[in-house]
Amino acid sequence: MTYCVGLKLNAGLVLLSDTRTNAGLDNIACYRKMFFFEEPGDRAIVVMTAGSLSVTQTTLARLSEAIHDEMADETTSIMKALTMLQVATIIGDTLSRTRREIAEQCRDLRQQASASMIVAGQRAGGDMRMFLIYPEGNFIEATEDTPFLQIGEHKYGKPILDRVVTPATSLADAQKAVLLSMDSTLRSNLSVGMPLDMAIIEAGACAVTTRRRILDGDADFARMSVAWSNALRDSFVKVTI
């Protein structure tokens, strides 16, 4: 399982992913699920992935291959695409084609091979945009009304986002919100696990302005997690029925 969350705020894009991958419960591994495609000042794109590792890895390998292809143009390379919408379209098409091929290979196993992605970024001259790309290649976009998108195990971490995130949320509060959302998910689902990857693309920068890997045992994250637990328990005591 996986949990990835992205916020699209007036101040920038804030993205967080876990790194746990499992095939069953007895085969657990650590794989990065956040990928960067960046040419500072021109474009900054972050892709987060959930689902079958063979689908996501092959999709990303094909996206990279297309970038390095000498014949690539704006319709095949996300580093040449003219808009974030075109980036989302290229990724959606690649994901959809890869998923169909692998699902066909796995048909006899009666196993689902599927994946979804969050694509967030900004292209010079364009707005920041963030998309959730479905396994079929179609996508939806974060808006003023719903400024966050989630993939993977999204339910445990949604209540806190519903309550505190608006487009006006500051980058500092946004980092806190996604980390607390992840903290709830880590507590409730064993198949979501440390370390975490966080990235921030500040509005107008066209660059990934913050990249941070939060390791298991990270003192700040542990302190925040304990403080949040204590605050929740205190709140619970205070509220009366």
Next chain:
Amino acid sequence: MTYCVGLKLNAGLVLLSDTRTNAGLDNIACYRKMFFFEEPGDRAIVVMTAGSLSVTQTTLARLSEAIHDEMADETTSIMKALTMLQVATIIGDTLSRTRREIAEQCRDLRQQASASMIVAGQRAGGDMRMFLIYPEGNFIEATEDTPFLQIGEHKYGKPILDRVVTPATSLADAQKAVLLSMDSTLRSNLSVGMPLDMAIIEAGACAVTTRRRILDGDADFARMSVAWSNALRDSFVKVTI
């Protein structure tokens, strides 16, 4: 969809269910999902249901029919069963048989007809017990380590239970915990809805000691919900990263 939760505490059993039933998103109705089988002083049994309404209603109708059958004995009537384990077995068998029959009828629709139940209660001379009965009729039981069981849309409301519920939790705190757990679920999933049904079986009473229907617009519940939202937002501000 549905959300039902039960706590098994040293002080008693605390049970809460919603009442929303939907067939698709455009056909929403209100159905009770909490059912009482009681002979005060001898036995108190509460059944909560989730899943296909045709399966749960038929299962309950058959359980009632068996109770009123003159030939009924301790192996067929939950009002004659000698232990709560026997009650769970009768309900599991009835649910499993009903589900198989209805699934067979629905085969051409390629639709899942399934259901699960929480069965909680006490029989004079026995301990309080609480079971989660799976669609196949097998079941698990709440224990000291995991004193709560949930069916239906369980994820949104689990983090608060994980944090505050232990077997030593008081009945007052337990009511608050299940109501806050329901509140998180109501906010995040439209297919879980008011009114709510709450029941308490105090330890040793062998009777349903509290029954309460909480209607939409209930002042106490609304006040608690707002207080909890405010407390969460305050906690969010206080916690630092």
